[in-house]
Amino acid sequence: MEAATWSWAGFLVLTFLAGAVLYWLLVISEGTFLGASVVALMYNWVARRYDSLKQFDADCEELFLRQPMLRELRDRPNAWVLDVATGTGRVPWVLSLPGGFGGRIVGLDSSREMLCVAAEKDWASAERRPLFIWQNAMVLPFADERFDLVSSLEAMEFMPRPEQVLEEMVRVTRSGGALVLTRRRGWAARLMLGKGWSKERLLAELFRLGLESSRVVRWQMDYDLVWARKPERTKGGIDLDPKAELMASIFCPKCREVVLVPEVGGLHCDGCHRRYRVATDGVVELARPV
Numbered sequence: 275m276e277a278a279t280w281s282w283a284g285f286l287v288l289t290f291l292a293g294a295v296l297y298w299l300l301v302i303s304e305g306t307f308l309g310a311s312v313v314a315l316m317y318n319w320v321a322r323r324y325d326s327l328k329q330f331d332a333d334c335e336e337l338f339l340r341q342p343m344l345r346e347l348r349d350r351p352n353a354w355v356l357d358v359a360t361g362t363g364r365v366p367w368v369l370s371l372p373g374g375f376g377g378r379i380v381g382l383d384s385s386r387e388m389l390c391v392a393a394e395k396d397w398a399s400a401e402r403r404p405l406f407i408w409q410n411a412m413v414l415p416f417a418d419e420r421f422d423l424v425s426s427l428e429a430m431e432f433m434p435r436p437e438q439v440l441e442e443m444v445r446v447t448r449s450g451g452a453l454v455l456t457r458r459r460g461w462a463a464r465l466m467l468g469k470g471w472s473k474e475r476l477l478a479e480l481f482r483l484g485l486e487s488s489r490v491v492r493w494q495m496d497y498d499l500v501w502a503r504k505p506e507r508t509k510g511g512i513d514l515d516p517k518a519e520l521m522a523s524i525f526c527p528k529c530r531e532v533v534l535v536p537e538v539g540g541l542h543c544d545g546c547h548r549r550y551r552v553a554t555d556g557v558v559e560l561a562r563p564v
């Protein structure tokens with residue numbers, strides 16, 4: 275074969291390989307190996323099509339998410355729920371369907387566009403409307419033991435340090451409260467090259483963090499649901515004001531110790547003097563101080 279033919283063949287092979295690597299980096303692993311901002315960018319791009327791509331099945335959502343969550347919260351009529359990496363508000367949506375849940379919901383995500391879609395949905399009433407927060411899950415801007423249920427679905431594999439996110443989720447769960455998250459499984463997990471945890475690894479992490487009654491439930495083709503409980507404390511601990519307002523319970527994600535003070539158009543921190551906007555769609559924009 276002539277040299278020119280060889281160089282064309284080489285060029286085509288290299289182009290194919292580069293395309294395959296790019297496809298894997300951007301589409302299959304959704305930017306997770308390129309950092310949190312690339313993941314947010316990828317979800318910003320897909321946000322408007324996300325719900326139609328996913329086509330959530332209402333019966334499955336009821337059976338696997340809403341009913342078990344309501345069971346976990348049955349003794350807590352004013353429960354607070356935090357959905358980490360809420361996307362377009364899947365968990366807030368199933369919980370806010372009529373009947374059953376009378377508490378408050380916070381949905382947090384690092385993609386502003388996913389939150390735009392969530393915020394635009396037709397939430398039944400102003401009181402039932404979830405509070406959406408634009409923020410990376412590596413720092414959850416709430417006091418310890420604040421929530422009765424903390425969830426994170428189809429998201430842990432996209433976090434830069436999932437161990438840290440899990441620690442944060444456990445920190446903000448009240449004693450006796452429940453956690454639910456997902457574990458990627460099957461060939462989809464293998465393509466994430468070590469980003470997904472094995473069942474044993476995940477159960478060991480939950481045990482290390484002091485959780486009990488952990489159980490893995492087969493859910494979707496490429497995800498298991500994992501439920502766990504934070505043990506009831508025997509003495510001491512934090513007493514929460516059941517009438518507290520969600521908006522007045524947000525901590526500064528930078529100082530972490532200081533509750534943000536509501537002001538016209540946003541929130542400000544008395545510690546570091548950062549200001550955060552509450553956008554016209556109601557989303558609290560912690561990810562980008564003004």
Ligand SMILES: C[S@@+](CC[C@H](N)C(=O)[O-])C[C@H]1O[C@@H](n2cnc3c(N)ncnc32)[C@H](O)[C@@H]1O
Pocket residue numbers: 310313314317358359360361362363364382383384385388409410411412426427428429432433434
């Ligand atoms: C596959 S979607 C799942 C959304 C929703 N939980 C659901 O089940 O439909 C993954 C979500 O994780 C969010 N995400 C990824 N990394 C994040 C991070 N570090 N902090 C907060 N959200 C993150 C993405 O923006 C995206 O909305």
